[in-house]
Structures are given as C-alpha cells and as structure tokens.
Amino acid sequence: VNIVKIGGNIVDNEDALHLFLSTIAQQSPCIIVHGGGKVATEIANKLGVESVMVEGRRITDKNTLEIATMVYGGLINKKIVAILQSFNTNAIGMTGADANCIVAKKRPVKDIDYGYVGDIELVHTEFLISCLKQNITPVMASLTHDKKGSLLNTNADTIAAQIAMAIAKTENTRLVYCFEKNGVLADANDNKSVIRTLNAQTYNELLLSGAIHKGMKPKLENAFLAKKSGVHKVFICHADSVHQPEQGTEIL
Amino acid sequence: VNIVKIGGNIVDNEDALHLFLSTIAQQSPCIIVHGGGKVATEIANKLGVESVMVEGRRITDKNTLEIATMVYGGLINKKIVAILQSFNTNAIGMTGADANCIVAKKRPVKDIDYGYVGDIELVHTEFLISCLKQNITPVMASLTHDKKGSLLNTNADTIAAQIAMAIAKTENTRLVYCFEKNGVLADANDNKSVIRTLNAQTYNELLLSGAIHKGMKPKLENAFLAKKSGVHKVFICHADSVHQPEQGTEIL
Numbered sequence: 001v002n003i004v005k006i007g008g009n010i011v012d013n014e015d016a017l018h019l020f021l022s023t024i025a026q027q028s029p030c031i032i033v034h035g036g037g038k039v040a041t042e043i044a045n046k047l048g049v050e051s052v053m054v055e056g057r058r059i060t061d062k063n064t065l066e067i068a069t070m071v072y073g074g075l076i077n078k079k080i081v082a083i084l085q086s087f088n089t090n091a092i093g094m095t096g097a098d099a100n101c102i103v104a105k106k107r108p109v110k111d112i113d114y115g116y117v118g119d120i121e122l123v124h125t126e127f128l129i130s131c132l133k134q135n136i137t138p139v140m141a142s143l144t145h146d147k148k149g150s151l152l153n154t155n156a157d158t159i160a161a162q163i164a165m166a167i168a169k170t171e172n173t174r175l176v177y178c179f180e181k182n183g184v185l186a187d188a189n190d191n192k193s194v195i196r197t198l199n200a201q202t203y204n205e206l207l208l209s210g211a212i213h214k215g216m217k218p219k220l221e222n223a224f225l226a227k228k229s230g231v232h233k234v235f236i237c238h239a240d241s242v243h244q245p246e247q248g249t250e251i252l
Numbered sequence: 253v254n255i256v257k258i259g260g261n262i263v264d265n266e267d268a269l270h271l272f273l274s275t276i277a278q279q280s281p282c283i284i285v286h287g288g289g290k291v292a293t294e295i296a297n298k299l300g301v302e303s304v305m306v307e308g309r310r311i312t313d314k315n316t317l318e319i320a321t322m323v324y325g326g327l328i329n330k331k332i333v334a335i336l337q338s339f340n341t342n343a344i345g346m347t348g349a350d351a352n353c354i355v356a357k358k359r360p361v362k363d364i365d366y367g368y369v370g371d372i373e374l375v376h377t378e379f380l381i382s383c384l385k386q387n388i389t390p391v392m393a394s395l396t397h398d399k400k401g402s403l404l405n406t407n408a409d410t411i412a413a414q415i416a417m418a419i420a421k422t423e424n425t426r427l428v429y430c431f432e433k434n435g436v437l438a439d440a441n442d443n444k445s446v447i448r449t450l451n452a453q454t455y456n457e458l459l460l461s462g463a464i465h466k467g468m469k470p471k472l473e474n475a476f477l478a479k480k481s482g483v484h485k486v487f488i489c490h491a492d493s494v495h496q497p498e499q500g501t502e503i504l
Contacts, residue, residue, distance in 0.1 A: 022269075043322075047298050066327060073345075074326020075318060076404055078395070082349045086401035092350040093325075094381075097334045099388055101342045127344075130386065136351055143330070149338035151330055177462065 001132060002030035002170045005160035007179040008037030010040035010239045011076055018083060020239045025087035027243065029137045031128060031163060032091075034080060035156035036142065040071040060153040068153050069095075070142040080139050091137040096144030097103040097151055102145035102159065105154050118152025119143040120159070123166035158203070161222040165172075165229040173227050174233040177219055178246045183237045183248030184220065188213040199252040200224055223251045253384065253423045254282035257412035259431040260289030262491045270335060272430070272491045276340035279495065281389045283380060285344075287408035288334060288394065294322040312367040312405040320453030321347075322406050324393040332391050343389040348372075349403055351379035353413065353423060356396035356404050370396040370404025374413070375418035387429055413474040418479040426485040427478050428497045433498030434490045436472065440465040451504040452476055464499055476501045 004024060007066055013036045024032065041051050044067050052075075059069065084091040085169040096102025104118025131138050140163070142156035153246040157177065183194035186206070193213040195206075203220060205211045212220070219236065229236045237248025262268050263286055274283065281421060293303050296319050304311040312320065329345040336343040342357045348354025348370075356370025383390050389450045392415070394408035409429065414426040433448035438458070447458075455472060464472070471488065489500025 046300070047295070068329050070322035072326075072328040074322040074324075075328045078325045078347055079320050080348055082397050082403050083349075083398055083401050085352055085397060086351055090352050092346070094344070095330055095333075097330055097337055097345075100337055100342050126495070129384065130382070134382065136379070143338060145334045147337055149335050151334050159353070233492075 001169050001173050002027055003033065003160055003167070003173065003175045004179045004242060005033040005156055005175075006035070006239060008035045010178065012037040012039065014240065015094075017080070020242065021083050022244050023081065025084060025089040026088045028084070028091075029132045029135050029169075031141045031161040032080065032137060033156050033163065034070065034072075034076060034139065034141060036072050036076065038163060039076065040067055041232065043067055043071055044104070044155040054112055054114075059113075060117050062116070065116040065151060065153060069151055071141060071177065073143050073151075077139060077141040084137060084139070089137055091139050092131060092134055093141070095141045095151065096159070100124055100147070101127060101140070101248055102144040102154070102162070103147050106146055106150075106152060116150065116152050118146065118154045119145060120162045123162050125163075125166045125170070127209060128163070129171070133230055138182065155218065157219045157222045161226040161231075163189055164226050164231045168230040168232065173231050175223070175231050175235070176240050177223060177236045178239040179236070180239065182241075183236055184212065184216060186211055194247075195249050197250045197252050200228075227251045229241045238244045253419050253425050254279055255285065255412055255416045255419070255425065255427045256494060257285040257408055257427075258287070258491060260287045261431065261432040262418065263287065264289040264291065268491065269332070272494065273332065273335050275495050277336060277341040280336070280341045280343075281384045283361055283384070283393045283406050284332065284389060284394060285325075285412040285415065286328060288319070288320065288324050288328065291328065292319055295319055295323055295439065304364075305423050306364055311365070312369050314368070317368040317403060317405060317413070320461075321395060321403055325395050325403075327392045328389060331482045334389070336389060341389055341392050343385055344383060345391045345393070347393050347403065348406065348411070348461075352376055352381060352399070352464045352486055353392070354396040354398050354406070354414070355407055358398055358404060367402050370401065370406045372396060372406060375414050377415075377418045379411060380415070380419070406472065409471045409474045413478040413483075416478050416483045420482040420484065425483050427475070427483050427487070429475060430491040431488070432491065432494075435488055436464065436468060439465055446499075447501050449502045449504050452480075470498050473488050479503045
C-alpha cells in the first residue's frame with residue numbers, strides 16, 4: 001500500500017496540483033494525505049479570524065477549527081477528489097472522523113494551549129483497506145476527531161505516518177512525503193545536495209551540526225518513527241518525483 | 253434502505269440537529285442527505301460574495317461554488333459525521349464526487365444561467381450499499397460532480413430522490429423528507445392540518461386551488477417522481493417524527 005503525503009505548496013498551486021494528481025492517478029489506488037496551504041490563512045483573514053502560530057503550529061480556536069474544517073475537509077479535499085475523478089481514478093475524500101478512521105485526544109494544556117488540536121490515539125484501517133480493495137483512493141484531510149462530537153486539527157505529516165504504521169501491521173507499506181524540495185538537503189540552499197539515504201544516527205549528527213534545516217524536524221521525526229515502527233519503505237522527495245521517490249531521500 | 257433528507261432549518265439549529273441525529277442514530281445505518289441552511293449565506297456575506305437567488309434557487313458562480321463546497325461539503329457535513337460518531341453511529345461524509353457516486357451535467361443555459369449547478373445523470377449505488385453493509389451511514393452533502401474535474405451545486409431534495417430511485421432498483425427503499433413542518437399542510441398556517449396521504453391527482457387539485465404552498469412544489473415533485481419510479485415508501489414529515497414518519501404525509 002502506497003501512502004502519499006502532499007504538502008501545502010502543491011495544494012496552493014493549481015497547475016502543480018493537477019500535474020501531481022495526474023501522476024498519482026497512475027499509481028492508484030493509494031492513500032493520499034494532504035495539508036492545508038495558504039488558502040486557510042487567506043480565508044481566515046477575510047473572515048476576520050486571526051491565525052496564531054506557535055513553533056510552526058497553528059493554534060486552533062473554535063473559529064480556526066471551523067475554517068480548517070471548511071478549507072481542508074471541504075474545499076481542498078473535494079477539489080482533489082473531483083480532479084482525480086476526471087482522470088478516471090475513483091477517490092473518496094475523508095477526515096479522520098469519517099468511518100471513524102482516526103480517533104485523537106485533544107492535546108492537554110501545558111505551557112501552550114493549542115486549542116482544538118488532536119494527538120492521534122487510534123487508526124482504524126478496515127475502511128481504508130476496504131476502499132483500496134474496491135479500487136478507491138482515500139484522500140485524507142488533516143483533521144481527526146475525539147469521538148465525543150468534535151473534530152480536531154492534526155498535523156498532516158503525523159497523520160500520514162500513523163496511517164502507514166497502522167496499515168504496515170498487515171500490508172507491505174510505502175510512505176512517501178512529497179514537497180517542494182528534492183529531498184532532505186545537506187545544504188538547505190542547494191536543491192542538488194540531496195542526501196540519498198538517511199539513518200537515525202546520521203540524522204542526529206546533521207541536526208546537531210545545524211546542516212539540516214530546523215523546519216524539517218517534525219517531518220523527519222514522523223518519517224523515522226514510521227520506519228522504526230514497521231513501515232517498509234519511507235521516502236522524502238519532490239512532488240514531481242512521486243513516481244520514483246528514490247530520487248529523493250530514503251529514510252533507513 | 254432508509255434515505256433521510258434533512259432541511260436547512262434543522263442544520264442551522266445546533267440543538268435541533270443533535271436531537272435529530274440522536275434519533276437517526278437508532279435507525280442507522282441509513283443514508284442521510286443534507287442541504288445547506290443559512291450558514292452558507294452568512295459566510296458568503298462575510299467573504300463579500302453576493303448570493304443571487306432566482307425562483308428559490310441559488311445562482312452558483314465560481315465563488316459561490318467554493319463556498320458551497322466549504323460549507324456543505326466541509327463544515328456541515330463533517331459536523332454531522334462527528335456528532336453521529338459521538339453516538340457510536342459509524343458514518344462517512346460525502347459529496348457526489350466521492351466514490352463517483354453522483355455524476356451530473358452542468359445545467360444548460362436557457363433563460364437563466366444557473367452557473368455551476370448540476371442536473372443528475374447517474375447515481376452509482378455500489379459504494380453506498382457497500383457502506384451500509386459495513387454498518388456505515390453515508391452522509392451526503394448537496395454537491396455532485398461532472399466527471400471533468402468540477403463539483404456542481406445540486407438541490408438536496410433532488411439528490412435524496414435520485415439516490416432512493418437508484419437504490420430501489422435492488423433494495424426495498426424508504427425515502428423520508430424531514431423539515432420544520434408536520435407534513436404537507438392543507439392550510440400553510442395551520443401545522444395541525446397535515447394531509448395524511450397524498451396522491452398525484454389530489455396534489456394537482458390542491459396545487460391549482462392554491463391550498464398547497466408554492467414553496468412545497470419542488471419537494472413534492474421530487475417525492476412524487478421517487479414514488480412513481482419505484483421507491484417503496486415516501487414520506488414528508490417533521491424532523492422530530494423521523495422515527496415514525498407516518499405522523500406526517502405519505503406520498504402515494
């Protein structure tokens with residue numbers, strides 16, 4: 001089973017999104033996980049809802065959760081599904097609430113109150129696998145739920161990793177993080193400096209030396225966790241290379 | 253198979269929606285179809301997008317379609333799913349694009365250009381029936397797609413009727429329209445004047461005499477078309493009576 005996560009920069013760009021989905025259509029059925037991009041912030045601004053970010057994470061108050069639900073779960077999710085259908089790839093848009101796929105717990109308040117942000121507790125894979133067997137590609141927005149009636153905002157990289165980990169228990173699984181760079185770079189300013197393979201030890205060394213960009217940390221920690229937890233193959237690559245992720249970085 | 257359509261007035265009212273869904277949870281799995289309510293108009297106003305209505309139908313330009321996708325396909329749809337999950341009713345939120353369930357054609361421009369409004373061409377029931385067999389309740393927003401990459405706005409009463417008609421080909425099917433009145437009323441101002449049973453001939457007579465409120469016409473035409481096309485039972489009733497729709501009007 002292929003699990004592919006696409007980043008906000010692809011989602012934001014109509015042409016890049018079409019190109020990406022036309023490639024993905026040839027690998028379907030697979031599981032797609034998508035984040036939000038700038039649209040949510042733009043719409044929040046227009047609606048007069050302020051976006052507060054702490055350490056790269058959006059603080060999700062009630063209004064922000066509604067906007068995330070509209071934009072991630074509605075606008076972007078359904079746009080992806082409609083485009084895939086035009087390529088004759090059957091797809092179904094979902095959040096973690098749908099078919100009870102991803103149950104999360106509202107993050108406990110410590111130093112920061114993240115608001116309606118969910119830490120994943122459980123991934124139910126039966127429905128996802130049933131879709132794949134029906135040749136249907138699940139398209140998952142970065143939302144989970146608490147089983148008590150509330151949706152929760154959850155990082156898309158984390159969702160992709162947790163789905164892959166849950167599916168890896170029964171299926172051969174490949175997780176591919178697609179974004180706008182060619183892979184994990186030894187020099188953040190040189191898109192040709194792709195690190196072909198990266199293991200946990202080298203990662204920690206490169207992180208300490210400051211070679212790896214800090215912004216890559218959450219994605220890489222998810223990638224290493226997935227690999228350590230039984231996901232068979234994990235890659236980080238450019239969206240244009242989704243059909244041959246070996247051109248990016250393989251996580252070992 | 254039970255197909256239940258809920259109107260905008262229930263969707264708009266948090267308490268009424270909870271009450272309704274707690275009742276529906278006891279009849280699940282079923283298929284729920286929901287409309288939009290006032291939220292879409294409110295958000296459109298905030299975003300500076302004007303809502304143009306002609307003969308009770310929203311004219312759907314590009315911006316309006318995006319708002320419908322956000323509000324119907326995202327906000328309302330996922331709210332319903334999350335509430336159902338809290339009642340231990342497994343549900344999946346969908347539009348007609350998801351699993352390619354409802355293919356429509358952009359309405360041809362005659363006197364009026366309705367914009368991105370879809371007239372249904374085909375309902376694929378396999379996925380819906382597969383969900384019901386997995387004990388999952390499909391929750392359908394009032395959006396279809398053209399299979400060319402675009403979503404289309406489609407009347408929720410029509411979607412409910414067309415799904416019921418398609419499923420009635422293989423299953424015993426009941427279609428229930430729930431709204432804020434007790435049924436079809438002989439006197440629009442007297443909620444106790446419920447017409448218990450209504451056949452096509454009486455309907456036409458009451459329509460000509462002006463007894464039946466004009467606003468009921470689209471719903472009733474969908475209801476009669478469904479009944480004529482093989483749906484076994486068709487009711488129009490108050491949302492509070494969804495567990496015993498016989499208290500409203502049965503369409504014969």
